[in-house]
Amino acid sequence: MNIHTRFILHLLGRLILTGFLLLLSLLIIFLFIAFLTMNSAIEKDLTTAEGLYFSDRFEIKEGNATIDEHLQKVLQKQKSWLIILDSKGDIAGSYGAPDSVLSSKHLLSAADEVPFTDIQTWEILNMDDEPSYVMLGKHHPEEQWMSKVQDEVDWGKGEWLLSTKDQRQMKKEGVWIQLTDPDGKVLQAYGDRPPSEDYTYQDLLQLDDPNQTVHQDPLSGNILITGIHPPAEAPISVPIHNGWFIALIVIALLILFSTFWYARNLGTPLLIMVKWIKQLSDGQYSQPVNQVGESTIYKRNGKLKRNYRLYKELFSQLSKLTDTLKSNERHEKKVVSSREEWISGLSHDLKTPLSSITGYAQMLQSDQYEWTPEEIRDFAGTIVDKSAFMKDLLDDLTLVYQLNSQALPIRKEKTDINESIRRSIIYFINTAQADIRFLPAENPLLGMVDRKWFQRILDNLLSNAIKHNRDGTTITISSEAIENQLMVIKIEDDGEGMDAETLSHLFQRFYRGTNTSDSGSGTGLGMAITKQLIELHNGSINVQSAPDEGTRVRLILPL
Template sequence: MNIYRRFIVQFLFQIIIGFILLLLLFIAIWGMIGFSISSADIEKDLSKGDSFYFSEAISMKDGKAVFNDKLKQLVKNQDMELIVFTKEGQIAGSYPALETDLSPIEQGELASLILGGTGEHSFIDLVDWKDMDPYYLLIRKGNALQDLLTQTQRLAEWDKQKLNLTDRAIDKLNKEHSWVQLINPAGDVVDEFAAEAQPSHYSFEELTFISEHDKNTASAYFHEETGQTLIVGIGRNDPAASTDESFYKHISQSFLIAFVILFLLLLLGTFWYARKFGIPLITMMKWIKNLGDGIFEEPQDLHQQSVLMNKKGKLKKKYRLYKDFILALHQLTKTLKDNESERLKMTKTREEWISGISHDLKTPLASIAGYSQMLKSPNYSWSEQETKDFGEIITDKSAYMMELLEDLTLTYRLRNQALPIVKEEVDLNEFIRRTIIYFVNDPNNRDLNLIFNPSPKRISAHIDPKWFQRILDNLIQNAIKYNPAHTSITVSVSLIEQHFIVIKVEDDGIGMDQETLDKLFQRYYRGTNTSDTSMGTGLGMAIAKQLVQLHDGTIQVNSTPNKGTFIRILIPAMENAKEYK
């Protein structure tokens, strides 16, 4: 899997995981908000609690119900009564305590408990206790407004048009945040308590509305004998508003907690992403910087161990996403390291070559200078033969230096791709035949055994005659120079499936060892007899290889010591090869 697909899979997987986590977080937040709403509802109306809530708030100890403090406070605030009993009618506990013992009660007594007073009631099954015997909870809710109206009605002095509230009644009214008004038959308020925010006069329609429609916040009593009306209301400090405020407080707290959780998750996610994606990128940037600074090694820790690999030699998990890129960096590091090693080696070889060249140039220059001094010496008269011999030596030395300089110039032009190649169609059979004739007719090669095996068909190729001639001259000249007299040298040309031309140069001479064979195409490398300036410049085979490559070809050399050398050149052929005549 390449790095592109690996990134797609990785990010898709992370998006799915992130979506699942967000979904779970969303469910958790809504659950928390729901729990807050439920808690606020219960604090507003205890009868909305479920079996689980009351099972947590009420515990059983030795067959008796024990109510926790929070539940007791809610019961007091909401003017309720809780009674716990078994299926047999045995009362296990109550709050506030009933004026009865814990003996079993009959259905009629239970009915009186339920229906007694003016409030509402509800049943809850308590099935979550460890005790397998079922228990039941009776919630009886009082009607505080009606109780206040009844109490105030008994205390009122109707003849005197006075409320006549006792201290105990005032305390109860203050506790319930209630107000009281006494209204005469004309609708005027004649006495009141804590009713500053209420009207001072009522019409008949207003009194009727309060009596029939506003029973939750106000209740009225009409005294038939005097025609007066008593109104008791709840609303000075509206408990419902206080409860709503508590409800919104719970919601705000839930959203604040959710925001904090999301913020923490964002920080954790940022930290995780920075470690997962940032650390590998920083490591690879450091690696690339090291390569730019000439440090051709992967990053290492303080213990000189690879930061990318674990103890088992495998790529660490956080770097596996960048596996392809790291492999490419490994290859680049190896290549640069090899190139640097080769460069240093080449520098050393070039320095040695320059030293050798300096020596090689120094020797013929010294010869030329010496013979020139001798020729112009006034103290001695040279014969004609001696003058010719001196001139021949000077000519040979000059030719060698010229060849050396030309080879040096040519190799640098090839290296910088500055050598122009002008290809034309050439008959290779005829081209090679003329080259062989040139070497055979050379008087210096009278002991040469040179054989040419042409192709039976005409072979045409697109080559640059000048530079291809240089290739053949180098190969044949080397076969002559580095082998003893009477060595057989065979040059052959053939065609492979009408597409490729094969030129072979073979000899049965002394051959080459593996070290010489490995360095044969290196610049500045010379074989044996480097002290003999007639043995070449050390650039011939490197030049030959580069010239073959410029002709879109390849060159291969095989050699065995004391058995000979085999050189094979492969270049593209022109189409439609014709029968050679």
């Protein structure tokens, strides 16, 4: 899965999770609002409650019930009374219940006889599976006053006569009364409710209210209205409004948290990458670490931490880049060190033949001695050898720079490979103190090579095999074709071999495995040049060697 697809799935997953959390929060808030609304409605009228409401508001211990103080206040506010019965039907506790009901042997019949009272019962299931019962009686004082005032009204005259005691009691209980004619005109009124100028017919139809009672005299048609002011309380919409306010706060916090959380998940890896890149630009080729030196990106087992998996390709490439830069830095240091060593050795190699040339020239120039013709020829031979060595050294340097700058011309042409190998062998066989053997391919081996540089490859390999082995070493050269596509040339000897360090630096420029004080030991560029020439022919070279086990060189080139 590429980073584009993974990024889309990551974003989609976060949106789904955020949406789920948002819906869950809204559901919880709606349930909370419903609970507030239900509680508000119950505390306005206990007859709308369920048994669960009462089960948490009283406790029966050893046959005695303790009623919650809050429930007592609600009962008092609603002018209601409560009786709690145990599983046997015995009274365990009560609040505000009439004595006539409490002293009766038959509670239900006694409660029904209490005037102007509604009776409702609930069965409460307890943890011990023994039920208890709640009996609620709700007084209707407006109906009580309606009955009492009716006896004091002169329906024909449209007036009543109330005693001072009744008026004080009505004021104490918040009761009001009004008497109107059949057309709704207010004839007389008492109480805190202001008299209406007139009741319309529609107003008379809407007089039905839980807190008031209406009676119309069948003879006169006059209407008596009694009512009671409910206790002051917050409207039912207040908890709903508070709930919505809480919902808005929760949603805002959820969105803020989701934004911060998602930004952190996306932004933290980007900040780490920026920090990593800055470290690389400052030459610090390592991963970012925390205060205790542990990687901030990878676990101890080498796996990416969860927050960084979205960008795993980028972190993988940064890790590879870091390793490459670190390797290049080490390699550069080695190259600089090797170059300095090589230049030091090269300076010595140039000084040695140059000193010989200068010394012999000064000897020939001196008039203090008379040199014989044989001595003069011997001096001249030494000068020629040293000059040739210096020329070879300078030629190798020129060739190295040509190879590095890809300026070396390659002219490939069809060549008999076996014949080229024979020429190299003939060149060395007359001077080398080694047993050189050639095992050519059975069929003619024709390849597209640059004859000059291919001959240089063979000469370098044979020269190394002869120069770095003792006299009498057997050197075997063989050639073969592989499916008419590749040719394989092997140069094997049973000589001294090489140690692992020399083998690892064999194709490195500026590295010389032999003593640089010997001017005849070579320039230290031969194998590096050989490898580059082989690669220019689209080939490869492999060398295997061990001390006292000889060396095996395998050269593979396309036919």
